[in-house]
Amino acid sequence: MGAAELAVGLKVREAGWLATFQDLGREHSEFMGVPCGGAADQHSAAVANILVGNRRTATCIEIMGGRFTFTPAAPILMALTGAPADVTVDGQAVSMWEPVCVPGGSRVMIANARGGMRNYLALSGSLVTGRFMGSAAPEARMGFPQQITAGQDLELGTRYRGFEHPYLSQPLFRLPVPVPAFSPGTWSIDIVEGPETEAAPGIRELLSSRAYTVTAKSNHVGLRLDGPVIHPEGLGEIVSHGVPIGAFEIPHGDELIILGRYRTLTAGYPIVAFATKASLPLLGQARPGQKMTFRWVSQDDAVERHREEQRQLQVLEDRVRNLFLAVDLPHAAASHAPEQTAA
Amino acid sequence: MSTQPGQPPRRLPDIEATPFGDSALMLKVATADAEERQSGSRRLREILLDVRPHGLTDVVAGVDSLLVEFDCLAVSHGQLAQTIRLAVAGSGLEHTEPGRAAELFVIPMVVSDTYSPDLPAVAEELGISQEAVLGLLEESELSINLLASAMAPMMGAVRFPGQVSRCKEPRTNVDSGSVMVAGTSAIIQPFPGPSGWKVIGRTPLTVCDIRENPATSYRPGDRVRFRIVPASEWEHLEGQFLRPEGHQDPMTAPDSRKDH
Incomplete structure (x- = not known):
């Protein structure tokens, strides 16, 4: 050279x-x-x-x-x-x-x-x-x-x-x-459980059985999705804490937010799942209107896919x-x- | 907190470590005392930034917790949690001597109908007069707990007689320099943006400027006092970069001037 x-x-x-x-x-x-x-x-x-x-x-x-x-x-x-x-x-x-x-x-x-x-x-x-x-x-x-x-x-x-x-x-x-x-139909995103998954009975089944649609309010801060949610109960006020990229937040309204790389670093909303590291690039390509389904995987499987x-x-x-x-x-x-x- | 002098801690500190996805851990000092959790999480942050355990990529401070981000191909949740507990056992959670002497910042703040839209509501919620709210803010020597979004200094504790709630509807745009309170914490908005905190004043100073290196002159552990100044001082102070007390103005100290 x-x-x-x-x-x-x-x-x-x-x-x-x-x-x-x-x-x-x-x-x-x-x-x-x-x-x-x-x-x-x-x-x-x-x-x-x-x-x-x-x-x-x-x-x-x-x-x-x-x-x-x-x-x-x-x-x-x-x-x-x-x-x-x-x-x-x-x-x-x-x-x-x-x-x-x-x-x-x-x-x-x-x-x-x-x-x-x-x-x-x-x-x-x-x-x-x-x-x-x-x-x-x-x-x-x-x-x-x-x-x-x-x-x-x-x-x-x-x-x-x-x-x-x-x-x-x-x-x-x-x-x-x-x-x-970049398949034309519904995308499948791997997720692992979050700290408030148990506090929202039924969210596990819901996330793995229904399709969610990315809305036009999405940006580099987070994807906002339309679809059924269950609000966790009995949590009280959650103190502001750090949130990683890929966190599935359920805010007060009926929507799901998947945090992106320009997220606000701390938040106090319940987190019911996390996208796996290996599925983040695909999430980064989702446009408004994109439909997606979620698949629960173990931490080990998540790490294995990232390793591959x-x-x-x-x-x-x-x-x-x-x-x-x-x-x-x-x-x-x-x-x-x-x-x-x-x- | 009552370890015998000269005796190392006998047990590993009780630190909860919860997986937050495949590449992060949420750490919290397991104690019912909120103050202890807060000081513990600050100390955890110091230790981790000092030790930099293998695989650690970054940390995000919360009010009473610490999010640890790591490379999941280099280390597992369990391995990292164990390394952190050992590091804490070696350093001690109660030791809070900062790496450098804490600086003091005196921050001028202007109060007006425009700059302090939530002052009446805060006074009402605390059951004191607006003057008393401002008086308590000025009397409190605050400590910067963490740098929140866009390097916003989050500090506590203001000597309010109670907790200040957040806005029911967060504002979509709060001006830079706005001084805001929630709970017994205060924060300054470094750049325009959304916030659900209650706005009670505004500083004419620039607290964060990415053309400066570093972009802020404060760090966690530094102390802050607010000083209420008349609106007539706004023009004179507007846009000046916030520097600690005793810092020589670079305009009068050519040696400390940067080459652009």
């Missing part, structure tokens, strides 16, 4: 309904009262960066709805993940969930997302942007919106210099990419690294070692 980093300008022509700089969120910020934030669909954001040889935590772009178009001044390597969408480079369709070689001066268009809420665009190298508490993720409430607007010039520092395949305009890499299903998904990401990461080093594409972790575990 002898190539020096080059500053490449990207002209954003259309910015979709909402596009922001994004990453996997803040670490060690919640003890200070700042939610971790970051990509609602952590899986898609991580895979996008892995596919272009970046670290998983690199800054990417989160796109919600509409058309996002841009033109890079020089060749770039990109990957788009998240909800199924149409992606073209100079009018020619290219694949999602794959590294895509984009010639300088060409027009990239991402449009017509369906079946999910968010797309993640990763570019080989580092996007120039501000950071708050070590992260490029938006924290709009505190004055860090990170929004990308039409006409904006972005800057990418990249060591990518274009890539020639002997026979094909787009190389076929055949990578083992774990692509989520992390293993798949690790396999992909290793394959991309070996491939990129073999064909002389830039890779952020040329000297990447597995995370050290504390002795």
Whole structure:
């Protein structure tokens, strides 16, 4: 990887309904009262960066709805993940969930997302942007919106210099990419029990037998769902306590709230379940109108599924690294070692 | 609290650890005494931020509890709970010496019909005059218990003769700088946003600014006093960043100025 980093300008022509700089969120910020934030669909954001040889935590772009178009001044390597969408480079369709070689001066268009809420665009190298508490993720409430607007010039520092395949305009890499299903019908979400599950007799059966619908009041703070609920009884006033991402709260009204990554960190509503860590990326893609059912699983099963998904990401990461080093594409972790575990 | 001098605690402290999903534990000191639970959870937070047990990713302080978030592939609920109990046994829950000396903040607050919409209701609920409510607030030396959402300083205890209830209907937007009370706690709204606390005044100072590093100059354990100032001082104080007493104004101390 002898190539020096080059500053490449990207002209954003259309910015979709909402596009922001994004990453996997803040670490060690919640003890200070700042939610971790970051990509609602952590899986898609991580895979996008892995596919272009970046670290998983690199800054990417989160796109919600509409058309996002841009033109890079020089060749770039990109990957788009998240909800199924149409992606073209100079009018020619290219694949999602794959590294895509984009010639300088060409027009990239991402449009017509369906079946999910968010797309993640990763570019080989580092996007120039501000950071708050070590992260490029938006924290709009505190004055860090990170929004990308039409006409904006972005800057990418990249060591990518274009890539020639002997026979094909787009190389076929055949990578083992774990692509989520984004199935058109009802989604199934795994849950584990919460501290107030027992205090709401019948909620267990209700949650596992009925379908719930995401309403338009949902946002990055939480998903609000329409569907039958049972209010826990005899609890008295619950003192404000910390709440994790994925908590199923039943507020005073008849609705269900599933907390997202920008939740208010403390709350006093009863919690009747928690989404498993492995099901959070899918929840991060739920649009208003999406129907979902819930499936109770044990803590052990929840951890096992998360372990399996992390293993798949690790396999992909290793394959991309070996491939990129073999064909002389830039890779952020040329000297990447597995995370050290504390002795 | 009555351990013999020089003798280590004989038993592991009674800490309830409840799984909160596959990647979090809710910790609470098992005691019927609310004060003890509150000081215990503060101490727990200090110990965990100091020890940083393997697998721990972040903590969220509650009024009398602590949410511990962890990497479920690195450690299990049971393992982490055990590590925490051992760490607490080694450090002692009753020891509350802060890592750094507590700072004192004196926060000017303006009272007016606009800035104090809930003052009459608070006075009525406590059965005292509005002047008495403000007097008790000014007399109380408060301690910052935790940083709530968006780094809001939550502090206690105001020497009210009773508990102040929350608004029946939370407001959808409360101005930044609003001084609010609930129970015997007080909080300052750092940024505009929703809140169900009762608004009794407003400070012209900026308490949190992400362009500052760190974004707030207060931390849990610091002390706060409110000082009621006339509305005429608003303009002069507006937007100034809250700093502790005795802090030299950076405008007059070039050495401490940051390079942007």
